[in-house]
Each structure stands twice: as C-alpha cells, then as structure tokens.
Amino acid sequence: MLSLMPFFAMLMVFHLAWGVPAAQRTGRQAKLDKLRREYRGIYWDTAADPNECTDEQFDILAEAVRVAVNEVTPLAANHKRRLESSAFNRFFIRPEEPGIDRKWIMNNYPEFEFLEIMGAMDSILMFPKIGKKDRNGEYGRRRQIKYKCKPWTSHPCVGKTAAKTSAPYIDPEEGWSTVFCPTFFEQYKHIKELGNGQRRSPSALPLLNAYEHVIIHEWMHANIASGRYNSSHITDVQGNLPGERGPVAIYGATRSHQFAWVKARNVYPTSVNPRVAVNADNYAWYFTNEWFAQRWNWKDDGRNLALDAGEIEDLDQIRLQ
Numbered sequence: 001m002l003s004l005m006p007f008f009a010m011l012m013v014f015h016l017a018w019g020v021p022a023a024q025r026t027g028r029q030a031k032l033d034k035l036r037r038e039y040r041g042i043y044w045d046t047a048a049d050p051n052e053c054t055d056e057q058f059d060i061l062a063e064a065v066r067v068a069v070n071e072v073t074p075l076a077a078n079h080k081r082r083l084e085s086s087a088f089n090r091f092f093i094r095p096e097e098p099g100i101d102r103k104w105i106m107n108n109y110p111e112f113e114f115l116e117i118m119g120a121m122d123s124i125l126m127f128p129k130i131g132k133k134d135r136n137g138e139y140g141r142r143r144q145i146k147y148k149c150k151p152w153t154s155h156p157c158v159g160k161t162a163a164k165t166s167a168p169y170i171d172p173e174e175g176w177s178t179v180f181c182p183t184f185f186e187q188y189k190h191i192k193e194l195g196n197g198q199r200r201s202p203s204a205l206p207l208l209n210a211y212e213h214v215i216i217h218e219w220m221h222a223n224i225a226s227g228r229y230n231s232s233h234i235t236d237v238q239g240n241l242p243g244e245r246g247p248v249a250i251y252g253a254t255r256s257h258q259f260a261w262v263k264a265r266n267v268y269p270t271s272v273n274p275r276v277a278v279n280a281d282n283y284a285w286y287f288t289n290e291w292f293a294q295r296w297n298w299k300d301d302g303r304n305l306a307l308d309a310g311e312i313e314d315l316d317q318i319r320l321q
C-alpha cells in the first residue's frame with residue numbers, strides 16, 4: 001500500500017495544478033479543518049469561504065496567525081526576559097529603568113496598570129491557540145474572533161484602514177469580528193519576508209509593517225483574547241505628544257514610543273505612562289520589536305527611536321482600528 005502513496009500524491013498535485021474546483025474546495029476544507037484544530041480562538045469558517053477571502057488572502061491570514069502564535073508572541077513568554085528587554089523599555093518602560101521617579105513597581109507594590117499589561121500579554125500568548133470553552137465545553141462562535149476579508153456595516157474599511165475589530169455589543173450577530181481590508185493585503189508583508197531583507201537598525205522599526213503586527217494589534221482589541229472582561233478595554237488611544245497641537249492617535253512605532261516616554265522626559269517627577277496599558281499599538285510594537293531584535297541581534301537599550309534620515313512614517317495613512 002505504501003507504494004501507492006506517491007501515485008496519490010501525484011494525483012493531488014495534478015488536481016491542484018489544473019485548478020479543478022473540486023480539488024480547490026478539498027484544499028480549502030483541509031486547511032480549514034487544520035486551522036480549527038490548531039487555533040481554537042479564531043472562527044475560521046467565514047474566511048475559508050471563497051466568496052469572502054481569496055485563496056491568497058486566506059493563506060496570508062493562516063500563515064500570519066501561525067507565525068504570530070508560534071514565533072512572535074512566545075518571545076514574551078519569560079516574564080524576566082520580557083521586563084528586561086529593550087522592546088519593553090521602548091513601548092512601556094521597564095520596571096528597573098534608571099532615572100524614572102515613579103516606576104511601575106514602587107516599594108514592591110505594582111501599579112494596577114502594570115498588572116494589566118502583564119495579564120494582557122499572557123492572555124495573548126494563550127488565547128489564539130487554546131481558545132475558550134463555554135459552559136458545555138465547546139469552543140463556540142461566541143468565544144471566538146471571526147475573520148473576514150470583506151467590510152461589514154459594523155466594521156467598514158474606511159480610507160486606508162488596514163483592519164478593524166468590532167465587539168459583540170456593537171453587532172451581536174457578528175460577535176468579536178475582525179475585517180482585514182485591502183490596505184492590509186496591499187501594504188503589509190510577512191514578518192519573515194521583512195526579516196529576510198536587508199538588516200535594519202531599530203530606527204527602521206516604524207517602516208517594518210508586518211501582517212503579524214496587525215494580527216496582534218487586533219487581538220489586543222478583542223476582550224476575549226486580551227483577557228479584559230471586567231477591566232479597561234484596549235483601544236486606540238488619543239494622546240498628547242510633544243510638538244503636536246491637540247491629541248493625536250497613538251499609532252505607529254514612533255508615537256507609541258513617545259507616548260510610553262511622554263512623562264519620563266522633561267517633566268518632574270518623571271513617571272511611566274499608565275495609559276499605555278490600554279493602547280493596542282504599544283503592545284503590537286512591543287511584540288514586533290522583540291521579533292526583529294532577535295532576527296537582527298539588536299543591542300540597543302530601547303530608550304530612543306529616532307527615524308532614519310529621509311524616512312517618513314506614514315502615520316495617518318495606515319490605520320489599525
């Protein structure tokens with residue numbers, strides 16, 4: 001019987017190569033079955049429908065989730081390493097950072113927001129893979145995040161929006177639901193593809209737009225994934241930054257870094273910024289920074305994020321909602 005295997009394999013290849021619809025459907029179904037088993041926190045059925053996501057879009061989502069779950073978020077698994085990292089320092093300020101008068105942990109008593117940050121990261125490390133069972137022990141739709149490629153009334157793709165997550169209270173029919181907009185598929189790349197390119201310094205972070213970054217950003221918004229049931233929802237914060245007139249959206253690596261350090265520079269007493277605990281992009285950039293720091297062996301301390309000369313971050317063009 002073993003000798004027949006290559007023959008069957010060849011048949012499969014022919015079917016796929018010739019684009020026979022039946023084979024295509026079988027391929028999608030096999031992928032869907034695998035994704036359902038491996039990532040129980042995500043409701044994949046909608047994205048697996050050819051009328052919703054193209055083959056390419058479906059594959060991009062599946063691969064980005066796989067890499068985010070298995071290769072990006074695990075970099076934060078060790079708490080000691082997480083808190084000592086330059087990535088944490090850049091986007092949250094590490095607990096031991098010198099020169100900060102009001103730290104996350106004072107006299108062994110951690111700030112509430114610090115515990116929230118740690119809890120949300122721990123939750124993201126577990127949820128996509130393990131999911132959450134309901135009372136009957138089922139991984140029901142209500143406790144999953146639905147993935148879509150077409151805009152919907154409750155989560156439209158306006159302007160250059162890359163992705164948008166809506167909550168069950170906004171649209172009970174859709175529950176937790178994320179739409180990935182054309183901008184996502186057009187303007188982003190797999191983190192590994194970016195990492196295989198020319199080695200960059202931390203100052204290039206704002207330009208490293210990875211699918212996995214968007215995936216993680218949107219997980220932070222979904223209370224079911226970030227573990228924020230009864231506490232503050234993780235949102236896209238509007239904040240005041242030096243040199244800006246009035247509050248701005250805290251998106252992008254530059255603004256997320258500035259926001260974390262806004263009370264730690266040029267003020268007295270210097271302090272961490274508790275509001276980073278509820279800003280999605282601070283989390284997403286922390287994880288993205290960890291991955292590239294590993295990939296390119298960065299040794300900086302995370303205190304700076306000056307843009308490379310001539311490079312402009314297109315902050316208001318690409319939005320993650």
Ligand SMILES: [Zn+2]
Nearest residue numbers: 236280320321
């Ligand atoms: Zn957002």
